[in-house]
Amino acid sequence: MTRIVIAADSFKGSATSQQVGEYLTNGIYQVDPEASVVTVPMADGGEGTVASVLAALGGERRITRVTGPVGQPVDATWGWLPDQHMAVIEMAAAAGLNLVQPDYAPRTASTYGVGQLIDAALTAGATTIYVGLGGSGTTDGGAGMLQALGARLLTATGDPIPRGGAGLRELALVDLSGLDDRLARVNLVALTDVENVLTGPYGAAAVFGPQKGATPEMVQELDANLTHYQAALAAQNAFSLSCPGDGAAGGTGFGLRLLGATLAPGTATMLKLTQLAAKLQVADLVLTGEGRVDGQSLMGKAPIGVAKLAHAAQVPVILIAGSVGDDLAAVYAAGVDLVLSSTVAPMTVNQAIAQTESLLMNAGATAMRAYQLGH
Incomplete structure (x- = not known):
């Protein structure tokens, strides 16, 4: 049984951190119905x-x-x-x-x-x-x-x-x-x-x-x-x-x-308050994410904090984002093992927002398949 912790931030204007966790979980179950999934909604002091x-x-x-x-x-x-x-x-x-x-x-x-x-x-x-x-x-x-x-x-x-x-x-x-x-x-x-x-x-x-x-x-x-x-x-x-x-x-x-x-x-304070480190000790995989990931994500963003904590616990991390920007080398250097975009075809922001649930479900399934490839 694969033990997965989902600790994602909200996708601003699209889904709360709880909804992101729910949608990703549904995608994971499409690939592995026996997976054990724990969701820890994340925030950095703002919304959520x-x-x-x-x-x-x-x-x-x-x-x-x-x-x-x-x-x-x-x-x-x-x-x-x-x-x-x-x-x-x-x-x-x-x-x-x-x-x-x-x-x-x-x-x-x-x-x-x-x-x-x-x-x-x-x-x-x-x-x-x-x-x-x-x-x-x-x-x-x-x-x-x-x-x-x-x-x-x-x-x-x-x-x-x-x-x-x-x-x-x-x-x-x-x-x-x-x-x-x-x-x-x-x-x-x-x-x-x-x-x-x-x-x-x-x-x-x-x-x-x-x-x-x-x-x-x-x-x-x-x-x-x-x-x-x-x-x-x-x-x-x-x-x-x-x-x-x-x-x-x-x-x-x-x-x-x-x-x-x-x-x-x-x-850092939210990571402590939510006691995420303890949950990672028994995890095989961590999924995190936010609406957009790029070099600016290193400036105190919750997914990078999650990645660093998971990396220290030697747990692989997949980061899922609505859009992917520049300077991903720095994101990978911070402890992320794989960055996935939930938007897999050309579309407007409004179109992506309208399809948030299905896009994140598909991303959850893709993340699970990527993990299985390595195991």
Whole structure:
């Protein structure tokens, strides 16, 4: 009996990590109905983080209504593991890019709902809270999150600054005395695989602002506002002005550090949380994958983390991707034994998305046949 672990990330816009695992499993069973398949959905701190942890460790899927990035009510999903007093939050669930589309709101989108999710986790009794920082639609430095947790960020006239990155320019007074005192008793961990600082040419606005609809003029404005915001908070809290990771999620990494959070690598932390290493000890084959693989996949992507872990355990790895780009030599050097494209004929992206299930089933079958060739 062949023992297979499937630890794939989502195929963005096509299938969740759970669905990818299901489709690949069905393909494997077409070739080997007796195979033993264990699915461990993967994520790197962005979309799918909650589902990945809950699938691996159990727990409860909870929904909290929060204020969305442009003020609308949003029902945000998060994970609660009562036995461990641990909560898992995806920032995107409360302030994600999908929640500001199609018009975007680069100047006014707020992280207020993220603070409300943290508050919900604290109220549940969490002693550890993981916050995945992927997929945000905001550039407010986490200011809205701080406000939701009791911080007073005030204008010169004593009014709360407007929400969003544009409002940061009006910040004249910082009062953190009202911050929720439960934060001092919780282990807060922010998951990110970017090392951008808060401001400057490699900062939150310059690098990620255009992805959130910011024009070049808006990028300059938001960067200047984040600089002003950083200076105001740094003066009070003796913060480093250039901590890698501060620029994650539109500067929310910086805001979370102010709350006492540790910035941790998303993929590596998720591999530990899902206890993947233990599952690999009894595996004969690992399948991983994501929507696209190329040289950029080496920059903290979950499938490469899976491959490295499997390589260390001397388990062969097949990586399945919707599209395959350049620099595969580096991907193979990272521990992947075979890269397969699930798209095997010329087709548009929309056509591929429409056929995701059948394409991944076929890829699962092909991967199983490739493994059998070597055994």
